[in-house]
Amino acid sequence: MYGTRFLSDVKANAHAAQGFDDVVLYKKDKQAVYIKHVFMSKLPAKVKPDMSAQHIEFIKQLDTLNLRCYVLVHVKNKLSGQYDLAFFLDDYEAIQGVSKELAMQRVMPLASATHLIDTILL
Known part of the structure; x- marks a missing residue:
């Protein structure tokens, strides 16, 4: 699933990051942010998105360039059956994971x- 399909309301230019179909670069004026889109039907006790070694290396490279990358976790809503709930993780949290309680607060x-x-x- 492509992030642009879900975040078409963002008022910025959106492009898939080269080599990653689930990472989108959003740019507006001189500002830019990379967002990796992850989808979870339900939250486990420790929320840690599946990330390949290439994703982790990509995030580390962005860090060295002082570029921002966040993970947007889309959560399936039990009532609607849609992925219409979400929360953000920063790069460190995405790699290490966070508790379900913290995720639910966000x-x-x-x-x-x-x-x-x-x-x-x-």
Whole structure:
């Protein structure tokens, strides 16, 4: 699933990161942020997205270039059956994982995540 399909409301240019179909570069003016999109039907006790060695290396390279990369975890809503809830992890949290409790505190409607990208990250 491509992130642009879910975040088409972000008012920025969006491009898939070269070599990754689940990482999207959002650019507006001189600001840029990479977002890796992960989908979870339900949250385990420790929320740690599946990330390949290439994803981890990519994130580390972005860090050395002072570029930002976040993981947006799309969560399936039990009521709607859609992935319309989400929360952000920074690069370190995505690699190490966070507790389900912390993830649940951060969960928001997907529209709110889109708004955060537009207003805070870009």
